[in-house]
Each structure stands twice: as C-alpha cells, then as structure tokens.
Amino acid sequence: MVAVNEKLSEDQVTERLLTHVPEDKKQVLASFIVGLFNLYEDLYFTYLEINPIVVTKDGVYVLDMAAKIDATADYICKTKWGDVEFPPPFGREAYPEEAYIADLDAKSGASLKLTLLNPQGRIWTMVAGGGASVVYRYTNL
Incomplete structure (x- = not known):
C-alpha cells in the first residue's frame, strides 16, 4: 500500500514486496519498480500489466506490456504523451x-x-x- 502523496522508496519495495527474490536481483528489481511506479503516476496510467518480465542481476527486461492512460488527463499530460488519439x-x-x-x-x-x-x-x-x-x-x- 502506498498512501496518496507518499513517495515509494526502494527500501519499502525490498522489505515488503521482494522477500522471496534472490539477493543478487533485489536492488535492480526494486529500482525498476520504483521507477515504474513514478512513471505510472506521472503519466496518469489507469492500468498497467507486464507479462512476462525477465530479471537478471544486470537489468529488467519487459517482454510484453499492456497499458491504458486516463483520457481525461490529456490537458495535463499532452506534452508528455505526445500525439495520442483515443479511439x-x-x-x-x-x-x-x-x-x-x-x-x-x-x-x-x-x-x-x-x-x-x-x-x-x-x-x-x-x-x-x-x-x-x-x-x-x-x-x-
């Protein structure tokens, strides 16, 4: 759980979420999760699914992803999103x-x-x- 207006830290992710992840992959995965969470908030995503994902000690590799952004945030995110046309x-x-x-x-x-x-x-x-x-x-x- 992350409270509204609370920032997610790598320590929180490591302690609460990555308890069963091998030690040599925890840091790179925690960094990826925090970055992804910040991106999710910043770009007003409403849905994000990554499956499958590959984690090595050197990096995280997203093999497939599905995502939705909140069309009502267009006026806030237009410069970040670029030219997006909603169907x-x-x-x-x-x-x-x-x-x-x-x-x-x-x-x-x-x-x-x-x-x-x-x-x-x-x-x-x-x-x-x-x-x-x-x-x-x-x-x-």
Missing part, C-alpha cells in the same frame, strides 16, 4: 456530433465529452463534472 467508444467510428465535440474539447481547457448511445433516440444525456457532476437531459417528445 471512439465501443470500437466504432465517431458520429459527426461526437467528432465536433472532441474537436472543441481539444481546443479547450474544459473537459467536453459526448457519446451518442442511440442516435435515433429521443433522450440525450450529457454529464458534466469538475468535482460535482451535473447531468443535462434533452427530451424531444
């Missing part, structure tokens, strides 16, 4: 209305999102947040 939800192409809102979002410091769940539907819901979420509903009856 539309549900594995489909964005509707023109969604693309328009995404374009506005890219040009704004605000967080603007729109997902059309049923484009033929009569009720549209828009969730807006910022600590206190607000839901707007348009009904065309």
